Amino acid sequence: xxxxxxxxxxxxxxxxxxxxxxxxxxxxxxxxxxxxxxxxxxxxxxxxxxxxxxxxxxxxxxxxxxxxxxxxxxxxxxxxxxxxxxxxxxxxxxxxxxxxxxxxxxxxxxxxxxxxxxxxxxxxxxxxxxxxxxxxxxxxxxxxxxxxxxxxxxxxxxxxxxxxxxxx
Numbered sequence: 001x002x003x004x005x006x007x008x009x010x011x012x013x014x015x016x017x018x019x020x021x022x023x024x025x026x027x028x029x030x031x032x033x034x035x036x037x038x039x040x041x042x043x044x045x046x047x048x049x050x051x052x053x054x055x056x057x058x059x060x061x062x063x064x065x066x067x068x069x070x071x072x073x074x075x076x077x078x079x080x081x082x083x084x085x086x087x088x089x090x091x092x093x094x095x096x097x098x099x100x101x102x103x104x105x106x107x108x109x110x111x112x113x114x115x116x117x118x119x120x121x122x123x124x125x126x127x128x129x130x131x132x133x134x135x136x137x138x139x140x141x142x143x144x145x146x147x148x149x150x151x152x153x154x155x156x157x158x159x160x161x162x163x164x165x166x167x168x
Contacts, residue, residue, distance in 0.1 A: 047084060049139075049159035051107075054149045055080060058139065062086040062163070071140055072099040082141035086163060090134035097125045103143035108135040113157040118146050 044059040044066055057080060061067045067085050071077070087093060095106050101123050108116040108131035119129035120143060131138070139157065146152075 044083075047159065047162060049084065049157055051139075051157050052149055052151050052155055054151075056139070056141070057081045058084040060084055060086065060163075070095075070100065071102070071104065073101065075101055077102065077142050080145075082139055082145070085138040085140070087136055087138075090136045092131055092133070093135045093138055094128040094130040095119070095121065095138060095140070096128055097121045097123055100124065104140045105143050105146050107139045107141075107146055107151070107157075108132070109137040109139065109157050110134070111136045113137070113160045115151070115153065115155040115157070118151070120144075 044061060047058050047060050049056040049058055057078070059082075061070060061083055062085075067087075070085070071083055085093075085095075090111055093108065097104070100121075103123055104121045105118055106121060106129055107118045110116055110133070116135055117132045121127075121129050137157065137160065
């Protein structure tokens, strides 16, 4: 029912209150779906890996939102820490550094954890850095970490077996 007041049509108060509640519920759902600020994903699972003689503490990016976010907006990485990207199937994967504030190195690995290639990436660029052949994993570390650690051809990333036991 519409009310006429001073030449204006207005809606009854109970109807307006219901509309406000509906809009507030829609906003709450939208905020839950959108996630934290800047599109960031929540805390990621951690995994302990080894490569050569080095132990690595890696955040696990094993789903599309986590892989899209990557290390964006981070201002630093702890020593021997990085992010392991896990792909559903081997593919010619590429990385870029949009909104990434720190220089990184990325190493691509095949299904068995064998090193394919390492690329150096500069912050806040959209250059593509790609695997030279189909990759199942990519490991991002502080730029130069692989070279300083003596990691090169023939290196095998260990600890990937624990990923098969994780629920997705």
